[in-house]
Amino acid sequence: MPDAIDFWFSTGSTYTYLTVSRLEQVEAATGMRFNWRPFSVRAIMRVQNNSPFANKPVKMGYMWRDIERRAGLYGLPVKVPAPYPLQEFDRANRVALLGLEEGWGKPYIVASYRRWFVDGQEPGMEPNLSASLREVGQDPARVVGQAQSDRIGGVYGAATDEARRLGVFGSPTFAVKGELFWGDDRLDDAICWLKHGRLVA
Amino acid sequence: MPDAIDFWFSTGSTYTYLTVSRLEQVEAATGMRFNWRPFSVRAIMRVQNNSPFANKPVKMGYMWRDIERRAGLYGLPVKVPAPYPLQEFDRANRVALLGLEEGWGKPYIVASYRRWFVDGQEPGMEPNLSASLREVGQDPARVVGQAQSDRIGGVYGAATDEARRLGVFGSPTFAVKGELFWGDDRLDDAICWLKHGRLVA
Numbered sequence: 001m002p003d004a005i006d007f008w009f010s011t012g013s014t015y016t017y018l019t020v021s022r023l024e025q026v027e028a029a030t031g032m033r034f035n036w037r038p039f040s041v042r043a044i045m046r047v048q049n050n051s052p053f054a055n056k057p058v059k060m061g062y063m064w065r066d067i068e069r070r071a072g073l074y075g076l077p078v079k080v081p082a083p084y085p086l087q088e089f090d091r092a093n094r095v096a097l098l099g100l101e102e103g104w105g106k107p108y109i110v111a112s113y114r115r116w117f118v119d120g121q122e123p124g125m126e127p128n129l130s131a132s133l134r135e136v137g138q139d140p141a142r143v144v145g146q147a148q149s150d151r152i153g154g155v156y157g158a159a160t161d162e163a164r165r166l167g168v169f170g171s172p173t174f175a176v177k178g179e180l181f182w183g184d185d186r187l188d189d190a191i192c193w194l195k196h197g198r199l200v201a
Numbered sequence: 202m203p204d205a206i207d208f209w210f211s212t213g214s215t216y217t218y219l220t221v222s223r224l225e226q227v228e229a230a231t232g233m234r235f236n237w238r239p240f241s242v243r244a245i246m247r248v249q250n251n252s253p254f255a256n257k258p259v260k261m262g263y264m265w266r267d268i269e270r271r272a273g274l275y276g277l278p279v280k281v282p283a284p285y286p287l288q289e290f291d292r293a294n295r296v297a298l299l300g301l302e303e304g305w306g307k308p309y310i311v312a313s314y315r316r317w318f319v320d321g322q323e324p325g326m327e328p329n330l331s332a333s334l335r336e337v338g339q340d341p342a343r344v345v346g347q348a349q350s351d352r353i354g355g356v357y358g359a360a361t362d363e364a365r366r367l368g369v370f371g372s373p374t375f376a377v378k379g380e381l382f383w384g385d386d387r388l389d390d391a392i393c394w395l396k397h398g399r400l401v402a
Contacts, residue, residue: 049256056251058370062383069380069390073400169259179270182263185386189270199274 005190006175007034008163010041011092011109011124013171014067014084017117018184020110021076032191036106038096039163040156041171042089048169053084060084070184077118088124094147094156095124095133101155104136111135206391207376208235209364211242212293212310212325214372215268215285218318219385221311222277233392237307239297240364241357242372243290249370254285261285271385278319289325295348295357296325296334302356305337312336 007023009016023034045051053060064080071078086092092112099105111132112123121128130140146152163173167180174181174190177197181190192199208224210217224235246252254261265281272279287293293313300306312333313324322329331341347353364374368381375382375391378398382391393400 048259050260056249056370058249058368059251062368062370062381065380066383066387069394069400073402167259167263169257169263179266180263182267186267193270199270201274 003031003194004033004035005194006037008037008039008166008168008171008173008175010039010089010171011096011112012086012089013041014063014082015184016172017078017113018067018070018074018076019172019187020106020113022074024106024110026187026191030191032194036096036100036109037159037163038093038100038156039159039168039171040090040093041163041168043160044164044169050169052170071117077114079118079120082117082120083122086122086124088122088129090124090156091129091144091147092122092124094152095129095143097155097159098143098147098152099136099138104138108132108136108138204232204395205234205236206395207238209238209240209367209369209372209374209376211240211290211372212297212313213287213290214242215264215283216385217373218279218314219268219271219275219277220373220388221307221314223275225307225311227388227392231392233395237297237301237310238360238364239294239301239357240360240369241291241294242364242369244361245365245370251370253371272318278315280319280321283318283321284323287323287325289323289330291325291357292330292345292348293325295353296330296344298356298360299344299348299353300337300339305339309333309337309339 007019009019027033053063068078068080096105096109099108112128115121115128115132116123123129123132129144133140133143166175168175170182172182172184174187176190176194179193181187181193189199208220210220228234254264269279269281297306297310300309313329316322316329316333317324324330324333330345334341334344367376369376371383373383373385375388377391377395380394382388382394390400
């Protein structure tokens with residue numbers, strides 16, 4: 001897939017709301033394809049002593065306002081602050097992984113983020129979990145059971161290891177031609193790099 | 202000054218290289234004016250437990266590569282990694298403050314950043330300090346003496362207090378109409394906000 005960009009992300013990252021909610025439109029507008037790669041940014045951040053907002057209330061306040069403004073730019077509804085950090089971070093990402101394997105992952109992830117940022121319901125927990133799964137035609141009991149299997153745990157851990165080896169330390173990160181672009185605000189840079197091999201105005 | 206944006210920065214911030222080196226061009230192209238406001242981002246970061254790169258080698262490596270790519274975008278020369286963190290951070294900013302009072306501050310700051318990011322010489326120390334001052338027609342002995350005065354120390358402390366009260370926690374930060382925009386990559390957002398009161402594509 002020469003025209004694909006690896007989109008590394010964790011449900012639980014706040015800025016990732018801006019990415020997942022517009023990525024289909026971006027694909028349609030640019031012809032780019034994105035490989036959605038859930039991983040545990042939390043596991044990597046813990047090891048790297050890189051907690052972006054914990055015990056940093058001023059920076060956290062800025063982050064919510066920044067997201068609010070940029071959601072406006074993209075025409076996305078948003079009500080901030082949303083609950084943070086997520087209590088069921090790993091479950092949210094395991095469900096996302098299973099969904100991407102089975103073909104319903106993208107709309108599920110977008111739906112779960114919408115419930116988080118518009119309705120204030122955390123992904124990976126009720127009522128968000130069942131409502132978002134039913135919205136994409138899935139049985140919550142089956143999905144939650146499979147998502148907590150050792151097999152999905154192994155896939156999740158392997159994806160996180162792969163992200164770490166690549167040098168990914170935050171979400172979202174776009175990987176293209178050996179380059180990493182971190183942050184929703186680097187999406188255009190990643191697309192530009194794929195097209196031109198450098199950044200152009 | 203209705204069309205002015207407050208540009209809060211510390212010499213010592215890496216990404217600020219991208220801002221100071223192109224701000225005159227941006228002013229010419231957009232008609233915006235920027236009030237250059239040096240402060241101690243280090244003092245604020247220390248209190249807020251917000252050290253962006255210390256003990257974070259993976260994130261630091263990304264930062265240098267990100268700056269290198271974006272310098273290419275702006276047509277700026279760059280050799281990374283540059284020395285970091287600065288040993289004479291406060292002196293660099295006190296000299297900048299004095300220079301802005303006396304009218305030679307902007308070209309001095311740009312020159313000191315160029316020596317840092319192109320020649321690998323730290324601002325606030327020799328040989329960068331004297332060479333950058335002579336480049337803008339100033340006597341190094343006089344300037345360094347004045348910069349370490351209690352008066353400039355007071356101005357520096359007051360600017361840092363003002364930044365803290367505004368909610369500034371990083372450099373560069375653009376303040377416009379009660380909004381803060383953090384990061385060189387938010388310069389366009391700040392300009393847009395001044396023009397339209399919101400972000401528009």
